[in-house]
Amino acid sequence: MSVLVYAESSEGKFKKVALEATSYGKKVAEQLGTNLVVLTINADETSELNTYGAEKILSVKNDALKSLDAKVIANVIKQASEKEDASVVIIDSSANGLTVAPMVAVSLNAGFASNVVAAPSSTSPFVVKRKAFSNKAFNNTEINTTVKVVGLAKNSFGLHENASSGSTEDFSPSIIESGMTSTSIDKTVGTVTIADADIVVSAGRGLKGPENWGMIEELAEVLGAATACSKPVSDMDWRPHSEHVGQTGKPVSSNLYIAIGISGAIQHLAGINSSKVKVVINTDPEAPFFKAADYGIVGDAFEVVPKLIEKLKSFKANNA
Amino acid sequence: MKVLVCISHVPDTTSKINFTDGDTKFDTNGVQFVINPYDEFALTRAMWFKEKQGASVTVVNVGNATTEPTLRKALAIGADDAIRVNTEATDGFFVAKQLAEVVKNGGYDLVLAGKESIDYNGGMVPAMLASILDFNFSNACVGLEIEGTTATISREIDGGKEILSASLPLVIGGQKGLVEEKDLRIPNMRGIMMARKKPLNVVEPVDFDGTTSSASFEKPAPKGACKMVDADNVDELISLLHNEAKVI
Numbered sequence A: 001m002s003v004l005v006y007a008e009s010s011e012g013k014f015k016k017v018a019l020e021a022t023s024y025g026k027k028v029a030e031q032l033g034t035n036l037v038v039l040t041i042n043a044d045e046t047s048e049l050n051t052y053g054a055e056k057i058l059s060v061k062n063d064a065l066k067s068l069d070a071k072v073i074a075n076v077i078k079q080a081s082e083k084e085d086a087s088v089v090i091i092d093s094s095a096n097g098l099t100v101a102p103m104v105a106v107s108l109n110a111g112f113a114s115n116v117v118a119a120p121s122s123t124s125p126f127v128v129k130r131k132a133f134s135n136k137a138f139n140n141t142e143i144n145t146t147v148k149v150v151g152l153a154k155n156s157f158g159l160h161e162n163a164s165s166g167s168t169e170d171f172s173p174s175i176i177e178s179g180m181t182s183t184s185i186d187k188t189v190g191t192v193t194i195a196d197a198d199i200v201v202s203a204g205r206g207l208k209g210p211e212n213w214g215m216i217e218e219l220a221e222v223l224g225a226a227t228a229c230s231k232p233v234s235d236m237d238w239r240p241h242s243e244h245v246g247q248t249g250k251p252v253s254s255n256l257y258i259a260i261g262i263s264g265a266i267q268h269l270a271g272i273n274s275s276k277v278k279v280v281i282n283t284d285p286e287a288p289f290f291k292a293a294d295y296g297i298v299g300d301a302f303e304v305v306p307k308l309i310e311k312l313k314s315f316k317a318n319n320a
Numbered sequence B: 001m002k003v004l005v006c007i008s009h010v011p012d013t014t015s016k017i018n019f020t021d022g023d024t025k026f027d028t029n030g031v032q033f034v035i036n037p038y039d040e041f042a043l044t045r046a047m048w049f050k051e052k053q054g055a056s057v058t059v060v061n062v063g064n065a066t067t068e069p070t071l072r073k074a075l076a077i078g079a080d081d082a083i084r085v086n087t088e089a090t091d092g093f094f095v096a097k098q099l100a101e102v103v104k105n106g107g108y109d110l111v112l113a114g115k116e117s118i119d120y121n122g123g124m125v126p127a128m129l130a131s132i133l134d135f136n137f138s139n140a141c142v143g144l145e146i147e148g149t150t151a152t153i154s155r156e157i158d159g160g161k162e163i164l165s166a167s168l169p170l171v172i173g174g175q176k177g178l179v180e181e182k183d184l185r186i187p188n189m190r191g192i193m194m195a196r197k198k199p200l201n202v203v204e205p206v207d208f209d210g211t212t213s214s215a216s217f218e219k220p221a222p223k224g225a226c227k228m229v230d231a232d233n234v235d236e237l238i239s240l241l242h243n244e245a246k247v248i
């Protein structure tokens, strides 16, 4: 028996979500009294996984898996979990993880819980807490099958160092044929994406027009943050759709979410509720967002934001 | 081309979420149910396949009789017919199994679903369905064109977009971008009248043991009050974020 984590890498490097999934895997392995095995595909260097508790690493190197479809990756995970006799398979909530996890569950005939936010509250029965109703509630879900698949929500468990001296083993699974061909990939370079960001700076209709986003971008740059927006802002094409956050947009579970000129409608809050600390800057002291926030400033964004940028720059200079 | 659009029946986005029976059941009292917002994009895209490429469009829901008004609404928007698999939608795997049966029996070559339902936010049904059927699959789809039996798919990936080509049959987990917000259809009077006469076929479920079950629900812990900082004193905000919240 074992617990298997799939630790995704991008350009050979692990993202934070992969290390978080590894930390979580170690915890579950301890609860079950078994070992943690971590599967990686085309990672340059795997020792980081040991830092977070991997007791064995299966390392796949295969150019055919560089940009392939989820079905093929899911099949590799299936082979690894069968080889390691995994009773729990853990996959992160990156865009790829979200696609792959349900497929792994089907191929292993396993019950699947997605968006899981905490270690199992009990392992027999196996019960995990997951997000439901767009962050308005949680559901305690019991997985009843012998093999279980868990999709871990981002920034829910955190990173926990747990040094282990695990061995790395080369793993050469058979690769099934893909029915899909990738014709182009267009990635924005140099900017932080909402999915990866620890800090997100978000602005709404209070900013009046797309020409005023310069200060939002500057604030984000000073903080090393991603930029985001409310739905009407992307509907009016002030900002790209990929920045729309909320119940019907991207979910945000960053450490810090700064909302500028956003009223705090229930649909907006539903998508950002799981961010740890929320700051609101709004002219209207009655804006509903203040009820959901940790820190608030009643004030005009056009005055407050430039001041904040200036002060943050000197703060960063002093704390570098 | 035969298109199947999977419609999930969910509480309206403004719904207050409450539970009954010792926090084991979702309280539907006073809750208004709607077509899952992501599925609306899929449905409108399907209507374009019908109007421009002569596709037939069927909508399907796995659920009990209370979901029929939602299916009727989809018919009023323009779907040709509807299927309801008569059972409680207990978990994603179960729903995907039921939908797979519908796809096999109906010989659909394109299945459009939403990227997730806004009730349980599972994001599991479309990928599971594709897996069970061994169809091609793309999640987070923001654009779809079909020529003959070849699909060109645009999907969101972490930090960007990818264009893919795949042959039918195909399952899509879709969202805004499949069509834009302004393109979304709302039922008009004529559509509503016509929908009454369109077929809504009720089929019985196939056996499949549930792989998960819901033990209980919880609400997030109530939040403390918001700390207010004076607009002239952004230094204090920085200090709070650094020393107290420890996020910068």
Ligand SMILES: Cc1cc2nc3c(=O)[nH]c(=O)nc-3n(C[C@H](O)[C@H](O)[C@H](O)COP(=O)(O)OP(=O)(O)OC[C@H]3O[C@@H](n4cnc5c(N)ncnc54)[C@H](O)[C@@H]3O)c2cc1C
Binding pocket: A203, A204, A205, A206, A207, A229, A230, A231, A232, A233, A244, A245, A246, A247, A248, A249, A260, A261, A262, A263, A264, A265, A266, A267, A268, A271, A281, A282, A283, A284, A287, A299, A300, A301, A302, B013, B037
């Ligand atoms: C089905 C459905 C799904 C939806 N999904 C989403 C979703 O996913 N995400 C989402 O965001 N919305 C969603 N919405 C829309 C949501 O209901 C709100 O309409 C929207 O969030 C409001 O955006 P806003 O706060 O930017 O604009 P507004 O509500 O117009 O608020 C602007 C705010 O800016 C403040 N302001 C004005 N001037 C200034 C200034 N100079 N400085 C500082 N503050 C200022 C105002 O006081 C106000 O609070 C959805 C709606 C529906 C019906």
Ligand SMILES: Nc1ncnc2c1ncn2[C@@H]1O[C@H](COP(=O)(O)O)[C@@H](O)[C@H]1O
Binding pocket: B005, B006, B007, B008, B009, B036, B038, B039, B060, B061, B062, B063, B089, B092, B095, B112, B113, B114, B115, B116, B117, B118, B120, B121, B122, B123, B124, B125, B126
């Ligand atoms: N009970 C259901 N009946 C029909 N389609 C469903 C059902 N549940 C989910 N779907 C489809 O699957 C998508 C993703 O749902 P979910 O996996 O529940 O997040 C939805 O947007 C629907 O298109």
